[in-house]
Amino acid sequence: MQADHSSILIHSTSQLITLTPEAQRGEQLGNLGIIPDGALLIEDESITAVGKTVDLIRRFPRAERFDAGGKVVMPGFVDAHTHLVWAGDRAAEFEMRLEGKSYMEIMSAGGGIQASVNATRNARKSELYEQSHERAQEMLRYGTTSCEAKSGYGLNWDSEIKQLEVLLELNRACELEIHPTFLAAHAVPKEYTGRADEYVTLICNSMLPELKSWWERETSERELPFVDVFCEKGAFNLEQTERIFKAAKSLGFRLKIHADEFENLGGTRLAVNMKAISADHLVKTSAQEIRLLAESDTVAVALPCTPFGLNEAAYTPAREIIRQGGVLALASDLNPGTAWCGNMQFVIALACRAMQLTPAQAIAAATINAAAALGIQENTGSLQAGKQADLLVLQVEDYRHLAYRFGGNLVKDIFKKGKRVHFSE
Numbered sequence: 359m360q361a362d363h364s365s366i367l368i369h370s371t372s373q374l375i376t377l378t379p380e381a382q383r384g385e386q387l388g389n390l391g392i393i394p395d396g397a398l399l400i401e402d403e404s405i406t407a408v409g410k411t412v413d414l415i416r417r418f419p420r421a422e423r424f425d426a427g428g429k430v431v432m433p434g435f436v437d438a439h440t441h442l443v444w445a446g447d448r449a450a451e452f453e454m455r456l457e458g459k460s461y462m463e464i465m466s467a468g469g470g471i472q473a474s475v476n477a478t479r480n481a482r483k484s485e486l487y488e489q490s491h492e493r494a495q496e497m498l499r500y501g502t503t504s505c506e507a508k509s510g511y512g513l514n515w516d517s518e519i520k521q522l523e524v525l526l527e528l529n530r531a532c533e534l535e536i537h538p539t540f541l542a543a544h545a546v547p548k549e550y551t552g553r554a555d556e557y558v559t560l561i562c563n564s565m566l567p568e569l570k571s572w573w574e575r576e577t578s579e580r581e582l583p584f585v586d587v588f589c590e591k592g593a594f595n596l597e598q599t600e601r602i603f604k605a606a607k608s609l610g611f612r613l614k615i616h617a618d619e620f621e622n623l624g625g626t627r628l629a630v631n632m633k634a635i636s637a638d639h640l641v642k643t644s645a646q647e648i649r650l651l652a653e654s655d656t657v658a659v660a661l662p663c664t665p666f667g668l669n670e671a672a673y674t675p676a677r678e679i680i681r682q683g684g685v686l687a688l689a690s691d692l693n694p695g696t697a698w699c700g701n702m703q704f705v706i707a708l709a710c711r712a713m714q715l716t717p718a719q720a721i722a723a724a725t726i727n728a729a730a731a732l733g734i735q736e737n738t739g740s741l742q743a744g745k746q747a748d749l750l751v752l753q754v755e756d757y758r759h760l761a762y763r764f765g766g767n768l769v770k771d772i773f774k775k776g777k778r779v780h781f782s783e
């Protein structure tokens with residue numbers, strides 16, 4: 359087929375990192391599907407051909423050309439776990455932690471998540487939008503083309519919906535594609551202190567059914583958001599998590615969990631039993647639960663910026679998850695408490711050091727496997743004909759620089775759904 363003049367041929371890459379169209383399980387992780395001197399054709403929003411530069415130039419001589427200049431071209435990063443929308447900051451708490459207070463001590467004294475809840479409840483929607491928009495643009499600049507983003511700093515109907523509205527507006531206004539998650543079960547709000555079960559009942563009987571109708575009114579064309587629970591001592595126990603999961607599942611929501619970040623309450627087993635799409639954090643997960651995860655389709659999402667941000671020694675046992683046959687993904691956990699970092703290049707660099715992934719494994723975990731954690735692997739996360747043209751042109755010739763270097767930005771050009779992304783300044 360002859361492409362018309364609206365098509366773009368990206369050619370002369372050093373390495374075209376295509377990956378595989380589906381998630382990479384266990385030891386298969388790290389299959390980058392590299393085409394040396396590769397090229398691809400974009401028509402409208404999609405990739406329509408992938409191959410060697412010489413072949414594609416011969417097949418599509420009239421396509422507009424974009425010279426990758428002998429550099430790496432790869433899929434855009436998928437960030438499978440973020441708390442993108444919040445107001446204010448918690449710099450003072452960071453200093454308290456450096457002086458010896460723990461994250462959970464600060465949270466039980468009314469700081470932590472509750473401090474961000476106060477700021478987010480008090481913020482006008484436009485302020486919340488501005489602050490979150492800046493972070494979304496930064497994520498995009500560092501190469502994230504799709505992400506998940508949670509509510510969870512509202513903890514009442516109006517403020518949770520305010521966060522979801524901001525996410526829907528951001529998704530419409532920016533090239534960053536955002537898949538929202540409802541996380542009213544992020545903490546017990548202060549007005550429910552000592553009455554956590556009542557708050558859980560409110561979530562199950564009122565918020566979730568209302569969310570479903572609200573969502574269907576607002577965005578008829580999109581799938582329902584995910585429902586997530588912070589299953590942790592000081593947040594929601596296993597029984598409360600299960601109640602929320604059952605209510606959410608019966609309404610057709612897909613499930614996610616924050617499990618085993620600080621203590622193991624059995625959340626991973628519950629997530630596997632309830633066929634959650636992903637289980638995230640997994641620092642204190644037992645060997646038996648890792649086996650259960652590996653036998654399931656629940657994606658294990660490691661968030662290395664969180665122990666790094668908290669200056670803790672323990673990370674997700676990623677190599678063990680791979681050895682047992684699990685599907686491992688990486689994400690940033692961008693949030694104001696533990697990890698204010700939406701840079702997936704840093705996540706990759708850190709994952710290689712702190713969890714001993716190879717650069718190839720970390721890249722696959724941050725693209726195709728992260729797409730599986732969001733159920734969007736049919737559209738994105740790898741570069742094959744038929745997928746969205748979500749891709750990055752790097753400033754380097756060898757993909758390993760993404761892990762080898764750290765703290766900077768090796769992304770030169772970004773294409774989202776076939777369009778080149780331009781930043782204002």
Ligand code: NIG
Pocket residue numbers: 441470471474588616619664691693694695696
């Ligand atoms: O994933 N653990 C719960 N949620 C976040 C932290 C949120 C916060 O401290 O504001 C996390 O680490």
Ligand code: FE
Pocket residue numbers: 439441616691693
């Ligand atoms: Fe989180």
